[in-house]
Amino acid sequence: QVQLVESGGGLVQAGGSLRLSCAASGIIFSLNTMGWYRQAPGKQRELVAAITSDGMTNYADSVKGRFTISRDNNKKTVYLQMNSLKPEDTAVYYCNAKRGYGSPWWGQGTQVTVSS
DSSP: OEEEEEEEOEEETOOOOOOEEEESSSSOOOSSSSEEEOOOOOOOOEEEEEOTOOOOOOEEGGTTTTEEEEEEEETTTTEEEEOOOOOGOOOEEEEEEEOTOOOOOEOOOOEEEEEE
């Protein structure tokens, strides 16, 4: 059974930092592209950052220079370090795992709230 469990969300003031973690089980973690998505109220879910199995990364323009995605294949965990947070970063953040052309798996989400 595939499980992606996010943690690390919370309430933070603008300019602050948070580190999200996503622990995976039931998949060959090292072969999956891992991603972080977010969904704000009334908006579509959007890609925040992704990291491939060989460590290549890409970021949404809105978070470049502020967020960093990383992975630890030994711990089967992907991280999202979020710095210089803004109120517009407020959303539910979801972890995503995808391998090749297979269907993606999703975590349950973790709330991030940035106060002004």
